[in-house]
Amino acid sequence: MIHSRKQFMLYGYYDNESDDDVNSEANARRINNVEQCFGSSGQPLGIPGRVLVGEGVLTKMCRKKPKPRQFFLFNDALVYGNIIIHKKKYNKQHILPLEDVKLDNVADEGNLRNGWKIMSPSKSFIVYAATATEKKEWMAHIRKCVNDILAQRGLRQSTSIDSPVWVPDSEAKTCMHCRKSEFTVVNRRHHCRHCGIVACNPCTGKRWLLPQQSSKPIRVCLTCYQKLSNEASEFSASRKHSVITGGDHPNSSGEDSSEDDDDPARDGMPSADQIAIHDAHFQSYD
Ligand SMILES: [Zn+2]
Numbered sequence: 630m631i632h633s634r635k636q637f638m639l640y641g642y643y644d645n646e647s648d649d650d651v652n653s654e655a656n657a658r659r660i661n662n663v664e665q666c667f668g669s670s671g672q673p674l675g676i677p678g679r680v681l682v683g684e685g686v687l688t689k690m691c692r693k694k695p696k697p698r699q700f701f702l703f704n705d706a707l708v709y710g711n712i713i714i715h716k717k718k719y720n721k722q723h724i725l726p727l728e729d730v731k732l733d734n735v736a737d738e739g740n741l742r743n744g745w746k747i748m749s750p751s752k753s754f755i756v757y758a759a760t761a762t763e764k765k766e767w768m769a770h771i772r773k774c775v776n777d778i779l780a781q782r783g784l785r786q787s788t789s790i791d792s793p794v795w796v797p798d799s800e801a802k803t804c805m806h807c808r809k810s811e812f813t814v815v816n817r818r819h820h821c822r823h824c825g826i827v828a829c830n831p832c833t834g835k836r837w838l839l840p841q842q843s844s845k846p847i848r849v850c851l852t853c854y855q856k857l858s859n860e861a862s863e864f865s866a867s868r869k870h871s872v873i874t875g876g877d878h879p880n881s882s883g884e885d886s887s888e889d890d891d892d893p894a895r896d897g898m899p900s901a902d903q904i905a906i907h908d909a910h911f912q913s914y915d
């Protein structure tokens with residue numbers, strides 16, 4: 630099987646002047662194909678006016694280790710999922726509306742090269758491209774789409790608070806809050822949903838409602854709990870009524886594993902998608 634040399638496949642979104650029926654037909658076919666690949670595990674993606682700008686494999690830093698994920702850049706959303714069969718089957722779909730997305734550069738460190746942060750209120754993480762060129766392409770295209778959608782909708786860059794990028798488990802041998810508790814099989818690592826540190830159970834014993842991430846109160850460290858409590862009391866003092874109520878958020882349970890797309894059952898096992906790393910490339914459909 631021959632893979633294209635380029636990881637980031639671009640579909641000619643910038644040929645707007647020649648935006649004819651052939652283009653829109655091809656676009657509809659591509660979007661339908663992405664939908665098919667996710668099957669019942671994904672949401673319908675064919676929205677009027679939506680264009681699939683490009684797609685490719687990026688290595689996403691997950692809780693346990695970096696893992697390849699298929700990313701789809703639409704003109705209004707960034708969608709990604711786990712690769713079951715390359716170009717055929719994906720699952721665990723995540724959709725980030727582009728108007729909420731911000732990017733930030735990440736410096737090269739050891740083997741982790743060509744990375745950048747993708748930040749949004751519901752999810753934030755670091756991804757790595759195979760080459761510096763691809764990183765540049767991805768970042769430029771995402772930024773262009775974000776700016777275009779903001780301009781089109783008459784919005785400014787989102788000022789909402791982004792969810793934290795989680796510190797990978799491997800970076801913390803001891804609790805980053807108390808600095809004492811050493812992690813073992815029994816003394817599990819937990820992540821503060823507000824600042825992203827890895828901390829022990831007692832140091833993350835409190836819960837707080839962060840509605841962008843979950844409909845239920847979720848785990849926060851003691852420092853964040855204190856900070857959020859202070860902010861809330863200041864807020865309610867100035868407002869009289871506290872407005873912290875839970876809304877319906879269909880796909881969040883507030884449980885530890887639910888907010889990460891790692892498979893917790895595979896702890897320490899080499900996964901199939903780990904082997905497929907950098908196998909596929911970003912391609913262009915022009
Ligand atoms: Zn601790």
Ligand SMILES: [Zn+2]
Pocket residue numbers: 821822823824825826849850851852853854
């Ligand atoms: Zn915290």
